[in-house]
Amino acid sequence: MLTVGLVAESRMVVTPSMLVPGAAGVFGDFSTMPPVLATMYLVGFLEETAIKCILPHQDAGQHSLGTDINVTHVAPTPAGMEIRARAELVDVTGRSLRFRVTAWDAAGLIGEGTHRRAVIDVARFTARVADKAAGTVAP
Numbered sequence: 001m002l003t004v005g006l007v008a009e010s011r012m013v014v015t016p017s018m019l020v021p022g023a024a025g026v027f028g029d030f031s032t033m034p035p036v037l038a039t040m041y042l043v044g045f046l047e048e049t050a051i052k053c054i055l056p057h058q059d060a061g062q063h064s065l066g067t068d069i070n071v072t073h074v075a076p077t078p079a080g081m082e083i084r085a086r087a088e089l090v091d092v093t094g095r096s097l098r099f100r101v102t103a104w105d106a107a108g109l110i111g112e113g114t115h116r117r118a119v120i121d122v123a124r125f126t127a128r129v130a131d132k133a134a135g136t137v138a139p
Helices: 039-057 122-133
Strands: 007-013 062-073 082-093 096-105 108-121
Touching (some): 007 039, 039 062
Antiparallel strands (some): 062 108, 082 096
16 A cells, blocks of 8 residues: 555666767767766666655555656766665555655765656556557547
């Protein structure tokens, strides 16, 4: 059961592929940017931690999708440094879940904010995506 107060923490080491220049060619020329953790990887890490927080408490056939993230990335992290994230479920309103998310490296806070996820029925969602891909869903 999804209840306010669930918490999860995650740890990982920042690899060279997670640095800003690694985004070159995906979103434009990031190759000249400083070699620090890219915000998109910080966001993904925070989302992963929120999923870890709730997945063991969801019913069979359920999962969740991110619907909103509001995070400040306040400090750089170089390759080789471990980062830690924490997600706390702070609100459950129907299928909408709101988390407080925070991340640190060895020097201190690197990011914080809020994240929302929506609980989905995987089979129903997958069918809707297939219909959309086939062009059978009205805009």
